[in-house]
Amino acid sequence: MTLSPAWLDELRARTLLSALIGKTTKLQRAGREWKACCPFHNEKTPSFTINDDKGFYHCFGCGAHGDAIRWMTDQRGLPFMDAVKELAQAAGMEVPAQDPRAREKAERASTLHDVMAQAEAWFVEQLGRAEGAHARAYLQKRGISEALARKFRIGFAPDTRTGLRSALKEAGDDKLVECGLLIRPEEGNREPYDRFRGRLMIPIRDARGRTIAFGGRILGEGEPKYLNSPETVLFDKGRTLFNLDLAAAASRKANRVIVVEGYMDVIALAGAGIEEAVAPLGTALTEGQLERLWRMDPQPILCFDGDNAGQKAAVRAIGRALPFLAPGRTLRFLTLPGGQDPDDVIRSGGRTAMEALLETPEALVDRLWRHEEAALPLDTPEARAGLKQRLTEHSRAIADKDVSHQYFQDFRQRIDDKFAGPRRDWQPRTGGTGSFRPRKVQDRRGRWVDAPPPPHAATKALNQSGIGPIEARAILAGLIRLPAVIGDHAEPLSHLHFADPALDRVRTALVEAAWRGEALEDEGISTILRRVGGLDLLGKPGRANGLAFSFQRGNADPERARRDLGEVIDVMVRRSELDARIAEATARLADGTDEHAWEEQQHLQREKVETERRLSELREQAEF
The missing domain is CATH 1.10.860 (DNAb Helicase; Chain A)
Structure with a gap:
């Protein structure tokens, strides 16, 4: 049985190392890491550390070091395949069946990484040529410096059908098609042609910094505005985030991660010194992307544009996240004013303006309440009951029992606070003291009933x-x-x-x-x-x-x-x-x-x- 490096990387990514080790070892939080007394040798002062972001443990006392699989083999004493099978079962992954072609596939993936690196280098080269003048002008107009463009390896695809194909002809059409760089027509014997033409080219990299896809931004008029690579052996759109490799390291220093809508927002923030931003790839956040975010920060800040589309994106993200909320694991939201996007904020007010907005993100529970409260008029009992029902359904969508209960309580308290309680017909007492007593009250169904007697003074x-x-x-x-x-x-x-x-x-x-x-x-x-x-x-x-x-x-x-x-x-x-x-x-x-x-x-x-x-x-x- 041959397990590809990509499959093993995915298994490690889906395994929360601290939770695995914490089953048998007492852990203590130490900033963004965990520490413990080393389970591999006797010690009284903790020197064993676990880093969930990097997916490894290390003991500074005895030198024990490894990932989730190594933990299962060294600490649990399992054979390699037994360790992999147990971790895969917990992660909900199927262990690939024995396949003599698996090694060939892994080797092909490695070759495709080389092809993508060659394509990236060619696009960067074209940006510096005469044909890339209008692309460079566009970058300058957007406030993207040469240094920033180099950092993100931005390039340019000339408006020709065979420019890249000719430049990378030694790789062969089959590999270029498999990488998503060429399109092979289905009809007739027409030749393959370049997928990206006349576009600013932005590489999409995996967590190890390897280019696995491209996002192409059109220069001038035309649709689509952004064209992404198709899904390939290298590129799984639903589990990838733009700028993941650079933002992971930056988020550990900033103690936060920011999710924005597009490539240019990420690049603009990085240009202003806010480097811990990522973006989904033209679609709503997926469960896989949320898991990656939570590994970086248990409370990511989702920064969506202030327009209607941005607000809908926020609500869709909440719907995806609710089933996976857990104690300490949530989302926060930042709605930008006046329909602006992060690029607009940076241009008008620089980093100071953006940081001021980031200081007070909105909690998920507040954002969800605000959405449902404004969804429909609440001027009838039926409408108010509908609000209560929707909020109850949101609470029940949360799998964690404790968090679900807290949401239910919070929503009920907000409903009680917003809508007046039972109305009363107050009748003044005799004696001219201005005091009063309840005579009749209206119950929740609108019926007038005798008021219950007040609690005994012993309540005090x-x-x-x-x-x-x-x-x-x-x-x-x-x-x-x-x-x-x-x-x-x-x-x-x-x-x-x-x-x-x-x-x-x-x-x-x-x-x-x-x-x-x-x-x-x-x-x-x-x-x-x-x-x-x-x-x-x-x-x-x-x-x-x-x-x-x-x-x-x-x-x-x-x-x-x-x-x-x-x-x-x-x-x-x-x-x-x-x-x-x-x-x-x-x-x-x-x-x-x-x-x-x-x-x-x-x-x-x-x-x-x-x-x-x-x-x-x-x-x-x-x-x-």
């Missing part, structure tokens, strides 16, 4: 005593097991209050240690616990306390446990906030000083129920 006492010792111990045990969560959630942890003073001292000490930048690993945690007398407070780990949080289980997936612990902290903080707001609304209702207090109290009570439901789900997690 909710949660004043703090979080109970069982839940408090569970949270602290989780923080000690997963100390990275302390730094990530120091702010919300500072707002929690544990009923048990001793447990609350431990919580406070951990938060203060995080703010001071103390070590929160192993001996550092033990030192903090000894300092506040917390070593004997937490009891045995696991489910002995009757709860089933994932972060209490030793066999839980580390990433899932960290995510659940963070959400439990956030939910408990929200619960405490709701209790305080409910108590305030109840007090205003009792005083009769606020005619909106009853409505606010009921809304908060509903949100409290939903919060408790989510907390209950997290207590009873069954899958990890």
